[in-house]
Every structure is written in C-alpha cells, then in structure tokens.
Amino acid sequence: MAVSTLLVPAKPRVARRPRPPGHASQMAFVASGLIPILAMFAVFAFAPVGIVLWLSLHKYNQLAPTAPFIGLRNFEFAFYTDPYFINALTVTLKYALVAVPLNLLFALPIAIGLNQVTRLRAVFRSAFFLPTVASAVGVSLIWRYLYEPQAGALNALLAIAGLPQPSWLADPTTALWAILVTAVWQDLGYNILILLAGLQTIPDDFYDAAKVDGAGPWPRFVGITMPLLSRTLLFVSVLTMISYLQQFTYVQVMPREPGDPIHSTETMVLYIYTKAFSNMQLGYASAISVVLMAIILAITLVQFRLLRSRWEY
Amino acid sequence: MDQPDLDRQSVAPGRHIGQWLLMAAFVVITIIFVMPLVLMIFSAFKPSAEILRVPPTFFPQAPTLDNFRTVLNEAPYGSWYRNSLVVACAVTALSLFTSSVGGYIFAKFEFPLKQPLFVLILITLMIPFPVLLIPNYLIANRLGLLNSLWALVLPGMVSAFGIFLMRQFAAGIPRDLIEAARLDGASEWSIFARIMLPLMRPALAALGVFTFLASWNDYLWPLVAINDLDKSTLPLALTFFNTLHAQRFDLVMAAATMAVVPVLIVFLIFQRHIVKALVLAGMR
Numbered sequence: 001m002a003v004s005t006l007l008v009p010a011k012p013r014v015a016r017r018p019r020p021p022g023h024a025s026q027m028a029f030v031a032s033g034l035i036p037i038l039a040m041f042a043v044f045a046f047a048p049v050g051i052v053l054w055l056s057l058h059k060y061n062q063l064a065p066t067a068p069f070i071g072l073r074n075f076e077f078a079f080y081t082d083p084y085f086i087n088a089l090t091v092t093l094k095y096a097l098v099a100v101p102l103n104l105l106f107a108l109p110i111a112i113g114l115n116q117v118t119r120l121r122a123v124f125r126s127a128f129f130l131p132t133v134a135s136a137v138g139v140s141l142i143w144r145y146l147y148e149p150q151a152g153a154l155n156a157l158l159a160i161a162g163l164p165q166p167s168w169l170a171d172p173t174t175a176l177w178a179i180l181v182t183a184v185w186q187d188l189g190y191n192i193l194i195l196l197a198g199l200q201t202i203p204d205d206f207y208d209a210a211k212v213d214g215a216g217p218w219p220r221f222v223g224i225t226m227p228l229l230s231r232t233l234l235f236v237s238v239l240t241m242i243s244y245l246q247q248f249t250y251v252q253v254m255p256r257e258p259g260d261p262i263h264s265t266e267t268m269v270l271y272i273y274t275k276a277f278s279n280m281q282l283g284y285a286s287a288i289s290v291v292l293m294a295i296i297l298a299i300t301l302v303q304f305r306l307l308r309s310r311w312e313y
Numbered sequence: 314m315d316q317p318d319l320d321r322q323s324v325a326p327g328r329h330i331g332q333w334l335l336m337a338a339f340v341v342i343t344i345i346f347v348m349p350l351v352l353m354i355f356s357a358f359k360p361s362a363e364i365l366r367v368p369p370t371f372f373p374q375a376p377t378l379d380n381f382r383t384v385l386n387e388a389p390y391g392s393w394y395r396n397s398l399v400v401a402c403a404v405t406a407l408s409l410f411t412s413s414v415g416g417y418i419f420a421k422f423e424f425p426l427k428q429p430l431f432v433l434i435l436i437t438l439m440i441p442f443p444v445l446l447i448p449n450y451l452i453a454n455r456l457g458l459l460n461s462l463w464a465l466v467l468p469g470m471v472s473a474f475g476i477f478l479m480r481q482f483a484a485g486i487p488r489d490l491i492e493a494a495r496l497d498g499a500s501e502w503s504i505f506a507r508i509m510l511p512l513m514r515p516a517l518a519a520l521g522v523f524t525f526l527a528s529w530n531d532y533l534w535p536l537v538a539i540n541d542l543d544k545s546t547l548p549l550a551l552t553f554f555n556t557l558h559a560q561r562f563d564l565v566m567a568a569a570t571m572a573v574v575p576v577l578i579v580f581l582i583f584q585r586h587i588v589k590a591l592v593l594a595g596m597r
Binding site for chain 2: 029033037041044045049052110114116118123125127130133135138142144145150248252253296297
C-alpha cells in the first residue's frame with residue numbers, strides 16, 4: 001500500500017487493479033445509496049420523458065379503450081389546423097420576448113445602483129426580494145385586486161391623475177401585459193440578486209485604473225461592466241426566458257376564467273393543462289408539451305454554445 | 314468558486330451628495346415596490362363596506378379582525394396549513410437526504426457507469442416540469458397516489474439540482490478525512506453520517522431553504538394531483554377560496570395575508586441563508 005502510493009501519483013483509476021481493502025463495503029455503500037435514488041429518477045424523470053414522447057405519437061384519451069398510433073398527426077393538427085395552439089404559441093413567445101427585456105431593463109440599473117449604495121444595501125435588497133418568496137398564487141390575488149376596475153388601487157391613482165382607467169384584466173388588449181407586469185414584479189428580486197453577485201466579482205482595481213486614465217462613468221460602464229458582466233447577463237436572460245416560456249399560475253388565477261379574455265392570456269402550459277385535464281386529450285396535450293420541450297431545449301443548447309465560445313474572460 | 318460577498322462596500326466614502334441622492338432614489342423605489350404587499354395587509358383589516366369604497370382608502374379606517382375570523386371559521390384553513398407544512402417538510406428532509414448521499418457518492422467514489430449516470434441525472438435538469446405534467450399524472454394514477462399528500466411528496470424526493478449542488482460541495486471536502494475514518498474501521502454509512510453530513514451543513518442549509526420554498530409555493534402539480542379540499546395545500550386552497558368569494562376582496566386579502574406573511578417573516582429572519590442559497594442556485 002505504502003509503496004504503491006509512492007510510485008503511483010494519486011489517481012484512483014490507476015490504483016484500481018489491486019483492489020484496496022474495503023472496496024467491497026464501498027461498492028455496497030454506493031449500491032445501497034444510489035440504487036433507490038436512480039429508481040426514483042427512473043419513475044419520476046426518465047420514464048415520464050419516454051411516456052410524453054410516446055403519448056405525443058398516439059391518439060390517447062383516458063376514457064377511450066384503445067390508443068392508436070397516429071405518427072406525427074398530433075403535431076400536424078397543432079400547426080396546421082388548431083388555431084388555439086397557434087394562439088397559445090404566439091401568446092407564449094410574445095410574452096417571453098417582452099418580459100425578458102423588461103425584467104432586465106429594471107433589474108440591471110437597480111443592481112448597478114445597489115452596488116454603489118454604501119448604506120442600507122441589505123435592506124433594499126431584501127425589499128426587492130420579498131415578492132420572490134411569496135407564492136405566485138398569493139401574488140396573483142394581490143394584483144387581481146390592484147387591477148380591479150373600480151375598487152382597485154391602480155385605477156384610483158389613474159383617476160387622481162385624470163388618466164383613462166382601463167379594465168385591465170377584462171380587456172383583451174391589456175390583460176396579458178397586466179399579467180406580465182405582475183410576473184416581472186415578482187421575479188425582479190431574483191435577477192437583481194444574481195446580477196449584484198456578478199457585479200461584485202468585478203475587481204475594483206479595474207475601475208480604479210480606468211478612473212486614473214480619466215474614463216467617465218459611461219465609458220467605464222461600457223468598457224468594464226458590460227463585457228465583464230456579459231456571462232452573468234446571458235445566464236440570467238436564458239434562465240428568465242425559460243421560466244417565462246412556462247407561465248401558468250398568473251394566467252390561470254388572475255383572469256375571470258383561465259386564459260381569458262378571449263384566449264388572450266392562454267399560454268402554452270395553460271393550453272396543455274386545459275387540453276389534458278378538461279378535454280382529456282392527453283395525447284394531443286403531450287404533443288404540445290413536446291413542442292414546448294423542444295423550444296426550451298433549443299434555447300438551453302444555444303446558451304451552452306455561447307457560454308463555451310465567446311464570453312471567456 | 315469564490316462566494317461573492319454581497320455586502321461588500323465598493324465605493325470609497327467621500328462622495329456624499331451622490332450617495333445621498335442614490336439613497337433617496339432607492340428609498341422611493343423600494344416604497345413603491347413593496348406597496349402591493351402593504352396594500353394586501355391593509356386590505357385584510359378593512360371591513361367589507363370599506364373595501365368596495367370608490368376611491369379606495371389606503372389605511373383601514375376602522376381596522377377589524379373579522380375577515381381573519383371569517384376565513385378561519387368558513388374554510389379548513391388549519392388543515393391547509395398543516396398539509397402545506399407536512400408536504401414541504403417531508404420533501405425538504407427527503408430530498409436533502411438523497412441529494413447529500415447522491416452528491417457524496419458522485420464526488421468521492423469510483424464505480425462502473427459513474428459518468429453516464431451522472432450525465433443522465435443532469436440532463437433531467439434541462440427538462441421543465443410542465444412538460445412532464447401528463448406522464449407524472451398517469452404514473453401517480455397508476456401508483457394510486459392521486460388525491461393524497463404522497464403524490465406531492467414522492468416526486469419531490471429526489472432532485473437533480475440538489476445532487477449536482479451537493480456533489481460540487483462534497484468535491485471540495487478533503488479525501489484524507491474519509492480515508493482516516495476508514496482506517497479507524499468506521500462503516501461507510503457512519504462516515505457519511507458522522508463526517509460528511511456535518512461538513513456539508515452550509516450547502517444543506519442553502520438547499521433546504523430553496524427546496525422548502527419551492528415546495529411550499531408549488532401550484533401546478535398539486536392542482537393536478539389533488540382533488541379534495543381537505544387534502545389541498547395553501548396555494549391550491551387560496552384559489553378555491555378566491556373563486557368562492559370572487560368579489561370579497563377583504564376575505565381574499567385576509568386569506569392571502571395569512572398564507573404569504575409568515576413566509577415573508579421567515580425570509581426576513583433567515584435572509585442571509587436564503588440569499589446565499591439563491592445565489593448558489595443561480596450560479597450553478
């Protein structure tokens with residue numbers, strides 16, 4: 001044992017041939033620890049992926065006795081025939097493409113400001129973070145009340161300012177954006193936190209050196225902060241994008257009926273839920289799930305590529 | 314990876330006016346930002362006539378506890394709370410256990426198929442839950458779990474993110490400690506329990522907070538898995554209460570306050586841990 005450790009650099013792979021004492025008990029530990037975990041993953045993670053792919057190729061209705069194989073017919077129906085699917089896809093993409101920039105538009109300046117504040121930083125940070133720990137259902141109910149046309153606080157303020165008072169959640173032109181504001185309000189604190197952590201990994205020396213060279217605040221922001229923060233920014237954008245592509249709670253709870261008015265807030269996840277559990281079309285709803293999975297996987301893979309290539313520093 | 318110090322002071326003192334302006338701006342922004350939560354709490358104390366007044370009042374004119382009383386009398390609020398607590402505690406305890414065992418094994422042991430198994434677990438991180446909603450429903454149905462709290466606990470027992478996080482953390486713990494314990498004749502499980510678990514405590518605290526919050530606030534899966542009102546968790550019960558009393562904002566806000574405020578208080582007490590947990594989670 002002593003000799004082999006002297007001769008062989010500490011690499012377990014090389015030292016494997018003459019099995020060390022206790023190898024059997026270590027393998028027993030690995031097996032007893034890992035097999036139950038893998039079994040749980042098999043039941044609630046691996047198998048579901050297989051099942052959702054299988055279902056998407058079948059006409060599956062829980063009430064029907066058989067589930068005939070129909071190839072890609074579900075996908076064909078979704079993209080060529082079903083206006084509600086196209087609507088849900090449009091609503092989802094529109095929502096995510098607006099919500100992500102809006103979120104960062106608020107989160108980035110607040111994070112940069114917080115990084116400059118010397119006093120009460122922890123207090124401000126906690127305040128911005130409060131909505132994030134509240135349940136999305138609770139937050140939906142609060143904002144449903146704020147958006148109430150007559151008794152709601154928002155329209156009361158607009159009335160004082162002499163501005164028009166829309167019936168936010170009942171009007172198909174405003175409902176989705178009203179819900180989007182709620183979501184951004186709730187998520188902002190999380191992104192501020194991540195961006196703040198990213199900002200604080202930038203060494204002060206960089207800024208000091210730039211100041212010595214006479215660079216003003218804006219050149220310092222463009223020349224130092226942005227390039228060094230770009231990895232964090234990309235990460236935050238992708239994470240936020242992925243979560244905004246899966247919106248469900250707000251659009252289910254806030255409107256009078258889920259997805260109302262006239263389907264203007266019906267996101268893909270809500271549509272999957274409705275198709276699967278109100279209409280019992282589990283096969284078709286699975287096909288839509290697969291489309292959503294493909295979109296999200298594509299975004300994740302693009303992120304991996306970008307993180308690997310250019311953004312090194 | 315170095316943990317960034319979130320409270321680091323990065324500006325040299327001396328630029329007073331700029332600092333005060335910035336502070337003032339942040340005070341204003343913060344007040345506007347937390348206003349919806351303040352309004353929720355104030356509204357919960359308003360009598361039903363006041364809540365419908367146009368224009369609405371800000372402070373409750375005649376504060377009352379009636380709304381809380383009505384909510385507690387009319388709805389099984391106690392059992393909703395208990396269900397939420399039971400589920401969130403069970404999910405947190407079980408997934409902390411499996412994550413620390415799994416993370417330790419992947420960090421410190423060599424065994425056949427180690428890499429492919431780990432990659433397989435990581436891949437599940439990329440698949441969002443709503444995509445697996447339907448198969449999970451069918452599986453829970455087949456296992457006879459539907460409409461019981463088990464349906465909420467069992468799928469949450471393992472967490473790919475947790476295993477990943479604990480593996481990263483366990484990798485930084487020196488192997489010598491484990492080898493020394495082995496030479497002393499300690500069994501593998503007691504090495505895990507007596508040496509690894511205490512050393513992994515910081516990461517466990519962070520992961521625990523994260524898991525508890527996620528389970529406490531979960532909505533989509535309970536909505537599908539639970540039918541009976543007395544087996545509901547809080548978020549589910551809140552929406553039920555809301556549909557029952559759509560226009561009684563005094564009651565709805567009282568119910569929401571009782572569900573949300575305790576979590577906010579717990580957050581404020583443990584905010585250091587929670588903030589660290591979320592940064593840790595975000596920086597994976």
